[in-house]
Amino acid sequence: MQENKSIYKKLLTIVAPIAVQYFMYSLVSASDAFMLGFLDQDSLSASSLAGQVWFVSNLFNMAFVSGLTVLAAQYWGKGDKRTTEEVLAITMRYSLLVGLLFTLAALFIPRQLMMIFTSDKVLIAEGAKYLRVVSPSYLMLGFSQVYFSMMKVCDRAKLSSVVCSVSVVLNIIMNGLFIFGVGFFPKMGIIGAALATVLSRVFEVVMVVIAVFKGKCLPLSVKLMLKNGSKELHRDYWRYTVPLLLNQLGWGGGVTMYSVIMGRLGSDAVAANAIASIVRSMIASLCWGIAAGVGIIIGGMLGRNETQEAKKAGGKFVRLSIWIGVVSGLVILAVTPLLMSFITLNEKANYYMKFMMFMAAYYIIGNSLNSTIIGGIFPAGGDTRFGMICDIVTLWCVVVPMGAIAAFVLKLPVLAVAFILTLDEFVKIPAVYKHYVKYKWVKNITR
Secondary structure, three states, X not given: OHHXXXXXXXHHHHHHHHHXXXXXXXXXXXXXXXXXXXXXXXXXXXXXXXXXXXXXXXXXXXXXXXXXXXXXXXXXXXXXXXXXXXXXXXXXXXXXXXXXXXXXXXXXXXXXXXXXXXXXXXXXXXXXXXXXXXXXXXXXXXXXXXHHHHHHHOOOHHHHHHHHHHHHHHHHHHHHHHHHOOOOXXXXXXXXXXXXXXXXXXHHHHHHHHHHHOOOOOOOOHHHHHOOOXXXXXXXXXXXXXXXXXXXXXXXXXXXXXXXXXXXXXXXXXXXXXXXXXXXXXXXXXXXXXXXXXXXXXXHHHHOOOHHHHHHHHHHHHHHHHHHHHHHHHHHHHHHHHHHHHOOOOHHHHHHHHHHXXXXXXXXXXXXXXXXXXXXXHHHOOOOHHHHHHHHHHHHXXXXXXXXXXXXXXXXXXXXXXXXXXXXXXXXXXXXXXXXXXXXXXXOOXX
């Protein structure tokens, strides 16, 4: 019993700051949507679709920082600070490169990016305005996300959470000022939401740099970032990161296809789906926080060769994730009536939103379980390939084709299409659990 309390307490100290950070980021999307929703439905829909560009760029960031966590958690647990610093430099190199590419794309070809998600000319035009202004944030996000991840590994999760939380509060305040033109600020609408995002990212970068100079986190070696350093470590990084990257792109691409499919079912479907997705993401923050915390804890155990303790901890975390999913689903159901009375949508969009929220409530249960196992437990021991295969097959061979056929061939109602697009988490549960009990993830991968 005492052992259970100890492991849950350790999880809480890591998970709470991470979950707060994820929640705060999702709160920005929520504030964008809700505030723009007060202006008009087109602004809400355009910002939601333009946000898919950030979503795709963040898939790369998540893969890079997950690769960092896989290696750095075990080397940090082992006490090898020098190698941990080199893992940071390797990760930063690729994160900044991808961030720069997305910044340039959003700046110079925003209309073409919007045309991927919708054929509505109004939404394309509004979304392009948003992307041009928000474009610098992709590069800055690449920098701050890598450091936030390293802070968690190095027992500075609270610091990353504080910086992120203050940044989000500033973002929300600036959203109100710039979108509606409060006081002497001009009314900028959707462009104001983009500008607020950029300024909040500037704040994050400045605070991270200050934290590094004050010795609150590992320094970034520019020399190591520009050179390969240890070839063995570089190979190890890509060995574990490539499956994670393919997993993120496969999963994220599938989720993006959901938006592409819904984006062609009309503005009402887009608006309702935007609200339901934002709420689901906000509630799922705890699930993602648990996955990240579980990966760090089990990774540290395996780096210290505590294999039996890691297996026991894994079982406890799996059971906890199910309960977290059930409670999260109940929370979604509880907030639905409040949203129905608060959000201003037309009658059809409101009808869609009510049922999409119900779908989000049961979806979150499967998401909680799979996030903990695929996103936390498996990568902790270097088992990154199974999640890649599982997610890609489930989405691209089952759910996305079924959703596309339902929408464009069978011409099924919007809610029937939405239901099909929420099946992915449950389709893969049997395969995930079967792989989990093989315990191939119980492995020390340090050299």
